[in-house]
Amino acid sequence: MRLWVSFKKRDVFEEDASIDVRNQKGSFAIKVKPSSKWTDRNVSRWKAALREVANLSGEVVLGHETSILEKIVNTIYKKLGSRDLHLPSNITGMATRYEGIKSWFDQSNCEFLAVYGMGGCGKTTLAKYIYNSNQKSFNYVSFVEHIGSRCEKPNGLLEVQKQLFKDILGGGKRKIPGVFQGTPMIAEALQKKRTLIVLDDIVGHSQLVDLLGNGDINTQSKIIVTTRENTDNWLDFPHSRCKKYAMRLLNDNESLQLLCRHAFRFENPKEGFQEVVLRAVHYCGGNPLALEVLGSSLFKSDSIQYWESQLRLLERDMDSRVHGVLIRSYTSxxxxxxxxxxxxxxxxxxxxxxxxxxxxxxxxxxxxxxxxxxxxxxxxxxxxxxxxxxxxxxxxxxxxxVRQESHLPANRSRVWDSDDSYKLLRKGMVGFRTVEGLALDMNMLSEENFAIRSPKLKTNALKNMDSLKLLQLNFVELDGSYENFSEGLRWLCWLGFHLKTIPSDLYMGHLVAIDMSYSKLEVFEPPMVLQSLHILNLKDSHDLTEIRNIFNIPHLETLILWNCYSLVNVCSTLGDLTSLALLNMTGCNALGVGDLTKPIFSFPSSLRQLFLKYRYLKCTDSIPLSFSAQLNLQYLNLGDSLFDSLPCYDHLENLRVLDLSFCYRLKCLKCLPNTLAELNVYCCESLERITFQSPRFTLQEFVYLGCTNLYKVEGFMKLVPIAKLNETKLGHLKWLNEYQKHKVCLVGADELTVGRSWHIKMLYEFGIMSTSLPDIKDPNMTPEYISESSSLSFDVPSGPKNKRLKGINVTFKYSISGDDWAFFCKVSTSNGVLDLMYNPQVYGKPKFGELCIWLSYWPIGYTLKYGDRDNVSIVVLSGLEVHECGVSLVYSDKETLENNMGWAEILGGDLSEFQLSTGGYYLCRRDFFRLIGAKRPTPDWFRILVGDTINYTEVTGWRNTGRPKHVYPSFAELKTIGCIIHGPQLKKRVGESMSNAFDSGESKSVVNYEPKGGKKIVLAVKLDHIHLKRKFLKVASTVTGVESLSFDMSKGELTICGGHVDPIVVLSRLRKIGYVEIISVGSYPRRLAKQDDEACSVM
CATH class of the missing domain: 1.10.10.10 (Winged helix-like DNA-binding domain superfamily/Winged helix DNA-binding domain)
Structure with missing residues (x-):
């Protein structure tokens, strides 16, 4: 029997010993004594073997013998076996997550990588993946698992130290005698060795210090830490730096793939299992451990009923393996x-x-x-x-x-399941003094309990809950006395409260928040002074007519009266509240309908957010809109109102958001404060002009779609029909008046094209004038310099006597050759003084086979010097074919030109927000890079435009709309204001209920009332994957004002109904998931898309 052994060999020669081996000289010479038993055949075999060894590739080593031997031993130690850690073949999503981490290995000044996240989210798997991908680049490696649980055992920390120390040294006989000696020994070793270390499941700063110390670490070493804690504070070593990585859960596609790999051994579900698989994916929420455990438990099961049974079981009782991982975070x-x-x-x-x-x-x-x-x-x-x-x-x-506290819900500290709560209250069980929180929603009862539900429950069922602090009774009717309610209540959420007034014997002294949305209240009057109450929500209390004695809630901070459309009287002491910060009176249409000469109430000076969005609001004495005393206002919503003008708000220096959407009569906005960060004038059809305190445009968000008459926004743009411009305004282009009746279809920004006439218009932005013309033949159109390509160069001449160069006209002719049309016009000088790249917001779209002319005037003459070499080029993104490019010089009398102004001032003031790192100016308010993913190459057209020295990421984000680099902090907070405008609990329930309706293809009413009036929005929807529909509907249901949804899969149309739904908010949220466009809003389908009398396809 012959045994074959797999091995690796590496020859090591001292100095030039390889020559002696090959020629058998020196100590390698073979001398055979006459008396030797060696034969000539033996000698020949040895010589051949030595020559073979000498001819193999090897390594010549120099130096002391001890160091040589150490090097050889270390090499053999590393080669003895693979250092890769075991990873299952069906892992999912690790490669994409590793892509965002790879650069860390190239950062010489960053030794630590902290991967943090919830239990089971894949931190250890990612650490193993990183380890296997990089361990060959390090002399020494160490992967220490389960540090947190190991350190809980006797001598656990010492054992971990010993393993780490041994790995850093690459073996060896040195031993760690104890924990206190181990820390400095490991720290000393780390200063000398280039090591890759993974410390898995670290719990707290102290464990890290016990293992690594606080001293220096070899900057060539890399240390990966996985932990369940967000490591903001405890990775701040004095001489080390840390990169943090929040472990991302698997997305829907990755989750589906991982579950199917374990359940079916394929990447896609079996036929007929698609729906139940998506339910399983949704249950796991992207947690890899849960997906693996669930998938493995369902392996080889061909029964959909078994899958459904297993899911129901897991929803009641979590798998022990998943639970064991998660519970450690709680117990710690x-x-x-x-x-x-x-x-x-x-x-x-x-x-x-x-x-x-x-x-x-x-x-x-x-x-x-x-x-x-x-x-x-x-x-x-x-x-x-x-x-x-x-x-x-x-x-x-x-x-x-909580369930482990007792098998009886009555003996638990919290009862959240509506069925459990209903049984407790229906049976009138007494003695559950341990209950601190109870939630009952009659709409969420199971079919069994819903069928037998009692019309009313008894208040006595709550009398022994002395520890009760949180109580939710949605659409529950109680009968009896309220005097025995817990006096320790902090939160009372009673949607659909059935009484007409607040019971006088209901103790509310310690309540912090009351939510009685959808109540039957007719009058709200506090039964006592409520010192602790901060939040009062009476949303959609349609019978509410009066609010009395509001002064009994002296510390009220939030008052929500949304859609209380019968409300006619609010206590005049409302203005005396000193803490009220948020007031929402949207939809209170009965206010101010009577006597318009007397004020109904005054607003408190403490207000920061005010919602007065209702259809009959006008500038009258009954509800003054000057807000002269409300200097703290940050958010002001006056949308859907009837006023045609507003007072000047330049005194509101803290105002960040102004929402005037659907104010159809509003004609102009004057002198808006410069601190304003967002302006929403969506569908303000009569609006013509907007001006600010200073001409500089500083808005971070500007929504103006549907403002079909808006022609001027100070500091932003002006778009005026030629017919409305006199010769003074047109200057040297006054000859354009002859063509004012010609028409051109404009494309570009929807806000400036959709719903507008086709008559020729002049666009002003960045100080540049531009217009689009049909292919006219006019002597004034003949340029001085012309090229049949997309670029040309010219030398600036001396110019006529007593004239000064004022600027240049740039023209080019083009036709359509594709589906997308976009271009930049670039003007630069060879000396680098000028480098402007301009993309107009609107430009003409010629009919197929015809030409269109773009004409522009650039007032940059002051920067152009005699003899300068100037370059003009048209850079096309796609879809356009340039036929001709031309330039003409424009002169004026010397005395008429402001020669003390720089070109930046002439071109619209401060353009620093648009300046590139190269010094050039990227004058563009559109984002052409929105769909380009990370790590994608820079497009060719962009490199042609700006050169190879910068990446396209420099012009994304704030720059594409001219936004300031730094957002207003308060504005960022105000963007989240929608979360608390309506009852938060209802929002969650609406999302769940609507998801069920969506999945069944039906439209259901979620709450027990019929909405009276409101908007109906129809959207065109396109989803990349069918499983996104549930997520799509959940997001749609969270939009403020949404009351019902229906989806027609065959047409790809989603219909949203609600009292005050903002279509722009709907679009902004849903476009993050899939393609969405508005088909119609309210009773005017395709209203915004109407174009003159011809059809025009818009970009």
Whole structure:
């Protein structure tokens, strides 16, 4: 039997020993004594073997023998076996996440990489993937797993230190005697060795210090830490730097792929399993561990019924493997108070507005600091809309912890399930004094309980809940006395409250928030002084006519009266409230309808957000709109109103957002404050002009679609028909008046093209005048310099006597050769003084086979010197074919030209926001790079335009609309104001209920009332994947004012109905998921898309 052994060989020669080996000289010479038993054959075989060895590629080493031997030993140690860690073949999504980390290995001054996230999200798998991809580049490597759990055991930390120390040294006999000696020994070794280290599942700063110390680390080493904690503070070593990476959960496609790999051993579900697989994906919420466990448990199961049964089981009782990973994050929380806070959020407040939750839970649970701890432990996150987001598996883990308190809901601290709560209250069970929170929503009862529900429940069922702090009774009718309600209540959410007034025996002394949306209240009057009440929500209380004695709520901060359209009287003391910051009176259409000469009430000076969006609002004495005393106003919504003008608001220096959408009669806005960050004038059809305190345009968001008569926005643009410009305005282009009746279809910005006439217009922006013309033959159109290509160069002549060069006309003729039409005109000088790249917001679209002319005037004559070499070029993105390019010089009398102005001032003032790092100016208000993903190459047209020295990312973001580099902090906060305008709990329920309606293809009413009036928006929808429809509808349902949805899959149309739905908000949210366009709004389908009497396809 012959045994074959696989091995690697590497020859090592000292100095020039390879020559002696090949020729058998020196110590390698073979001398055979006569008495030797060696034969000639033996000698020949040895010589041949030595020659073979000498001819192999090897390494010649120099130096001391000890160092040579150490090098050889280390090489053999590394080659003895593969150092790769085991990774399953069906991992998903790691390569894409690694792409965002690879650059870290090239950063010489950044030694630490902290990968953090919730349990089971794939942190360890990603660390192994990174380790396997890079371990060959390091002399020494170490992967230490499960540090957190190992350190909990006796001598656990010492064992971890020993493993790490041994790996850094590459073996060796040195031993660590104890933990205190181990830390400096490891730190010393790290200063000398170039090592790749992974420390998996670190818990807290102290463990990291025990392992690495606080000293210097070899800058060539790389240390990866995985942890469940957001590592803001405890990775700040004195001489080291850290890159943080928040572990991203799997997206829908990755989740589907991973689940199917485990369940079917394929990447796609079996025929007929698509729907149940999507339910399973949704349940796991992108958590890889949950997907693997669930997929493996369903492997080889061909029964859809089994899948559905397994999902129902998991929704009631989480798998022990997933639960075991998640529960460690809960048990490690630092105090019982934080644990209680976590359980309250998991059971009642997931998806709620952060400020709303803080107000309610701060008095008893120090919610401000507690929420930060939960965020740091990756148990909670805050969305861009300032909503508290808890992963569904973490939420389920919290509810599991509550269920472990007792098998009887009556003996638990929290009862959130409506069926459990209904049974407790219906049976009148007594003795559950442990309950701190209870939620009952009659609309969420199971079919069994819904069929047998009692019309009324007894108040006595709540009398023994002495510990009750959080109570939700949506659409519940109670009968009896309220005197035994818990006096410790902090939150009362009673949607659909059935009484006409507040019971006088209901104790409200400690309430922080009251939500009685959709109530039957006719009069709201506090039964006592409510010192602790901060939030009062009476949204959609359609029978409410009067609010009395509001002064009994002295610390009220938020008052929501949205759609209380019967309200006619608000207590005059409203203006005396010193803490009221948010007032929403949208839809209160009965206010101000009577005597318009007397004020109904006054607004408090403390207001920061005010919503007065209702259809009969006018500038009258009954509701003064000057806001002279409300100097703290930051957000002002006066949309859908009937006024034709507004007072000057230049005194509102804190105003950041002004919403005037659907103000059809509004004609002009004057002297808006420069601090304004967002202006929404959507569908203000009569609006013509907007001016600011100073001419510089500083808006970060400007919504003006549907303003078909808007011709001037100061500092932004002016678009005027030639017929409305006199000869003085046109200057040397006055000959254009002859063509004022000609028509050209304009394309570009929808806001300036859709719904407007085709008559020739002049566009003013950045100080440049431009217009689009049909292919006319006019002597004035003959340029001095002409080229049949897309570029030309010319030398500036001396010019006529007593004349000064004022500027240049640039023209070019073009035709359509594709579906997209866009271009830049570039004007530069060879000496580098001038480099302008301009993309007009609108330009002409010729008919197929015809030509169009773009004519522009650039007032840059003062910068052009005699003899300068000037270059003009037209850079086409796609879709246009340039036939001719020309330039003419424009002169004026010397005394008429302002020779003390720089060209930047002439071109519209300060253009620093548009300046590139090369010094040139990218004068463009459109984002041509919105769909280009990260790491994509820079487009060819952009490199032609600006050169090879900058990347296209320099002109994305704020620059494409001329926004300031730094956003207003308060504006960023105000962008999330929609979260608390309406009842937060209803929003969550609406999303869930509408999702069910969407999946079944039906439109359902979510709450127990019929909306009276409102908007109907029809959208054209295109989704890349069918499984996105649930997510699509959930996002749509969160838009303020949405009351019902219906979706026609065959037509690809989504219909949204609601009292006050903003179509722009709908578009901005849904376009993040798929293609969406408005087909019609309200009762005027295609109103905005109307064009003269010809059809024009718009970009």
């Amino acid at each position: 929380l630092p105090s019982e108070t934080v644990k209680k806070l976590f359980l309250h959020i998991a059971c009642f407040f997931n998806g709620r507005d952060e400020d709303y939750v803080v107000k309610i839970l701060e008095p008893d649970y120090s919610a401000i600091s507690g929420i930060k701890i939960l965020i740091d432990r990756c148990l909670l996150s805050v969305s861009p809309n300032k909503e508290l987001i808890m992963h569904s598996l973490v939420e389920e883990m919290g509810k599991y912890m």
